[in-house]
Amino acid sequence: MDSLAFYHLFQADAQAIRDRLAAGAPAEARELLESLLKSVQDAQSELSAYDQRSYGQTLAELSTAVHEQQPSRARFRFSQRPRAAPAPEPEPIKPAAPAAPAVPEPPVTTDATVAVAVADGIARATHLERCRVRVADPASTVQLADVVGSTVVVDAAVAGPTFLNRLHQSTVVLAGGSHQLRIHDCDGVYVYLGGAGGRAIIERCRGMVFGGAGAVVVDDFDHPGQAHTASWRPATAAELADARALAAAS
Structure with missing residues (x-):
């Protein structure tokens, strides 16, 4: 799965x-x-x-x-007939601790032009600062994490989801569109979605900006049921033009 x-x-x-x-x-x-x-x-x-x-x-x-919500045990009342000791109240279920990472965190790449290769259908880029990033080949999934002050352009349509985790003050241009966007713990990020538009799910985000060639539906999991929240705003005409220029640049 x-x-x-x-x-x-x-x-x-x-x-x-x-x-x-x-x-x-x-x-x-x-x-x-x-x-x-x-x-x-x-x-x-x-x-x-x-x-x-x-x-x-x-x-x-x-x-x-x-x-x-577990029912509390009845209070003890004296009786001449011996009674079995009450069963202990069940302990809360403790989730398993997250597995330790198999490899150490990679070093941060700064002030560079980065071409992201696609392996097994996945384009992955992490730990970037002030970089210009491009994904030229088609991918089924795009994963971006720990990116600061950078510009990321994905040329082809993403067949599956795009994951943005812990991006700050960056621009992400999905020129060909993406099936779905899942965005966590981001702030000050402008996301442009090409193609026919799509859906973005955001959680624990602030200062987000969304625009696209088609309609972009934003679901803010911190404010369910609200069409517009303080966590994001639509892109201005100038911002849309800038994103289209980035998508068109070689």
Whole structure:
């Protein structure tokens, strides 16, 4: 299962647990939580460090909520008949600790022109500062992380999702469009989406700017159900023109 499909499955299961708690059924919620915890543990080797931390935090919050709704034990009352000791109250489920990274963090590349190669359909670029980055070949997935003060141009359409994690004061031009954008912990980032437009999911972001050749739908997970939030704004005409110029430049 790819990371996007697992993300949607995780969110659906987490919401089911919240629904059972809201309905006053902590025992059912606990069963669902145990199943979700096992799913995360089984998929751990395929999850990024960021996703492991994010899922772990959600599991910890759900575990606490389930534990708080467990029925309290009846108070002891004296009786001449011997009674069995009450069973201990179940402990909260503890999510597995994120796996340690297999390799050390790469060094930061600064003030460079970077051509990103596509391997197994994935274009990946991390730890860049004040760089000019280009992805020229088609990719099924684009992953950008820890990028500061840089400009990233992806020439071809991205067949699958594009992931932006911890980008700051940067511009990302997806000239051919992308199936979906998943953006976490970014600030001051301008995203231009070419093609027919698309959908961006943002979480823990601020100062975001979105524009495109078609409509760009933004879902802010910090403010669900709101069409417009303080976390982002539409691009101005001048910003759209600048992005198109970047896309057209060789």
